[in-house]
Amino acid sequence: MSQKKISSVEKQKNSNTGFLVQGSILAIASIISRIIGLLYRSPLTAIIGDRGNDYYSTAFEIYSLLLLISSCSLPLAVSKMVSAKVSQGKVKDAYRVFKCALGFAVCSGLAAGLSVYFFADFFANLLKTPFSIYALRVLAPTLFIVAILGVIRGFFQGLGTMMPSAISQIVEQIINAIVSVVAAYFLFQRGMTLGAVLGNQEDYSAAFGAAGGTLGTGAGAVAGLLFVAFVFFVYRPVFKRRIRRSKATSQESYASILRVLILTVIPVLLSTTLYNLSAIVDQGLFKNIATIQGYTADQIHTFWGVFGGKYRVLVNVPISIAAAVVSASVPAITASYANKDHESVVQKTGNAIHFSMVIAFPCAVGLGVLASPVMQLLFQDSSPLAAQMLQIGVISVVFYSLSTLSNGILQGINRMRVPVINAAISLVLQALLLVLLMFAFRLNIFAVIWANTFFAAIMCFLNHYRIHKELHYKQEWKKTFLIPAVCSVIMGVVVYLIYFLTHLILRSNTISTILAILVGGFAYFVLMIVSKGMTEEDLLAFPGGRTLITFARKMRLL
Numbered sequence: 001m002s003q004k005k006i007s008s009v010e011k012q013k014n015s016n017t018g019f020l021v022q023g024s025i026l027a028i029a030s031i032i033s034r035i036i037g038l039l040y041r042s043p044l045t046a047i048i049g050d051r052g053n054d055y056y057s058t059a060f061e062i063y064s065l066l067l068l069i070s071s072c073s074l075p076l077a078v079s080k081m082v083s084a085k086v087s088q089g090k091v092k093d094a095y096r097v098f099k100c101a102l103g104f105a106v107c108s109g110l111a112a113g114l115s116v117y118f119f120a121d122f123f124a125n126l127l128k129t130p131f132s133i134y135a136l137r138v139l140a141p142t143l144f145i146v147a148i149l150g151v152i153r154g155f156f157q158g159l160g161t162m163m164p165s166a167i168s169q170i171v172e173q174i175i176n177a178i179v180s181v182v183a184a185y186f187l188f189q190r191g192m193t194l195g196a197v198l199g200n201q202e203d204y205s206a207a208f209g210a211a212g213g214t215l216g217t218g219a220g221a222v223a224g225l226l227f228v229a230f231v232f233f234v235y236r237p238v239f240k241r242r243i244r245r246s247k248a249t250s251q252e253s254y255a256s257i258l259r260v261l262i263l264t265v266i267p268v269l270l271s272t273t274l275y276n277l278s279a280i281v282d283q284g285l286f287k288n289i290a291t292i293q294g295y296t297a298d299q300i301h302t303f304w305g306v307f308g309g310k311y312r313v314l315v316n317v318p319i320s321i322a323a324a325v326v327s328a329s330v331p332a333i334t335a336s337y338a339n340k341d342h343e344s345v346v347q348k349t350g351n352a353i354h355f356s357m358v359i360a361f362p363c364a365v366g367l368g369v370l371a372s373p374v375m376q377l378l379f380q381d382s383s384p385l386a387a388q389m390l391q392i393g394v395i396s397v398v399f400y401s402l403s404t405l406s407n408g409i410l411q412g413i414n415r416m417r418v419p420v421i422n423a424a425i426s427l428v429l430q431a432l433l434l435v436l437l438m439f440a441f442r443l444n445i446f447a448v449i450w451a452n453t454f455f456a457a458i459m460c461f462l463n464h465y466r467i468h469k470e471l472h473y474k475q476e477w478k479k480t481f482l483i484p485a486v487c488s489v490i491m492g493v494v495v496y497l498i499y500f501l502t503h504l505i506l507r508s509n510t511i512s513t514i515l516a517i518l519v520g521g522f523a524y525f526v527l528m529i530v531s532k533g534m535t536e537e538d539l540l541a542f543p544g545g546r547t548l549i550t551f552a553r554k555m556r557l558l
Helices: 003-087 091-118 120-126 130-158 163-198 201-245 254-292 297-338 342-369 371-379 384-393 395-412 417-440 445-471 478-506 509-530 545-554
Strands: none
Touching: 003 091, 003 120, 003 130, 003 163, 003 201, 003 254, 003 297, 003 371, 003 395, 091 120, 091 130, 091 201, 091 254, 120 130, 130 163, 130 201, 163 201, 254 297, 254 417, 254 445, 297 342, 297 371, 297 384, 297 395, 297 445, 342 371, 342 384, 342 395, 342 445, 342 478, 342 509, 371 384, 371 509, 384 395, 384 445, 395 417, 395 445, 417 445, 478 509
């Protein structure tokens, strides 16, 4: 083979795996952000309790839904459109997409913020949690800030760099953590004082504490926006020079761009809204049915407080990695699809799914094995309820990771309506299952966990079928699913033994849990390389991949 052909092959290989490097940068930022989130949720929960967690989680369910409707679909749409324009050499049009999206974000974010503020009472009563109104009103301005923040992040992601998004996520979460805990403490005290006067100290203290927790979300969003805005203004002269060097002469009108943006946003919006509407449906059905079945208000607060404030916080950590891979893979797949490079689209799809599963399986097994120790470590909760929730729900980590990624892949190949239809089907089936499990089997909060898992599983199968049909994509099973699953199970045994023996000797849950996680991670790394579940090329997709390869060679694993 000639040197030119070898160079071409290497370039293609780098193109098909390079987006994973960017995705892994964002994934690591997501992990760091989630870890910070876990660390601050521990003192926050200690301040506001399970009742406060219920109010906090309820406010966030409504906030998240309005955020999806107003702006969460924008980063993906912007990155998709910018990537397509840049790959076609239309750099000026890419900048026009950004400016048009920014105007759209200002309008949609402002409308969503005003809606939440003025209709907070309606939303809170709809979910049978009237005291979440204070947290909701505090969150209202954040909708406007996050809309603008999302557009700037989407612009950089469309250009193929995840670094501004990654760093801003970490900055956002650090500020969020500090402000949330401090504000929750002072407002909790204020709520106790007010509650003593009004004769309802428990509800008012928890509600004000939850509002303090949500104040950190807004402060973090402001910090993240200031960072990406600074990066944008530093990069702007460079991008302007790139526009001047562009050979493309045609210039798309703002009206045309806005039309395409809306047509791109609507399907993404519908699919993500339906995808996340399951949480609102779950809460509405669960609280109403639980009330009918005779559960007390305190029991319902505890059930949902543990579910929303502890269980879901933990399972969302590995799922956020899949979301990070989506952020990188959608513009990369879109660019290849726009250039009609079918082979590259298929290869990027396979690489993204493999990368996601390599992370999801060990996280699911690890959380299942260390369910009670982790709950004790992070939330000082040794109750069987919290541990059982996590043990039952960990399989959803795999299904949600895969369904989140497959949504992004379908959107990347312009099959925008497919995730919408699949999410609608899954949502109806999930609601029916939840009602059945609540009434027929009286599974209380565990019915929600099973219904959640079922929703994600149905999404996986429906999405995979369409990916196979659209791309003639044949899923590789051994390296992507079988090897990570087997290695994760073996890792789980190692983790359990390390925790059991260390705890037996030291009687320290903290040391035992941390040591078990570290040893388990190392064991999984070794097992995956020995079993050929990860190759040198796969390791290069991780930041510091060359260091990992050097380490593996010194260990004589490669």
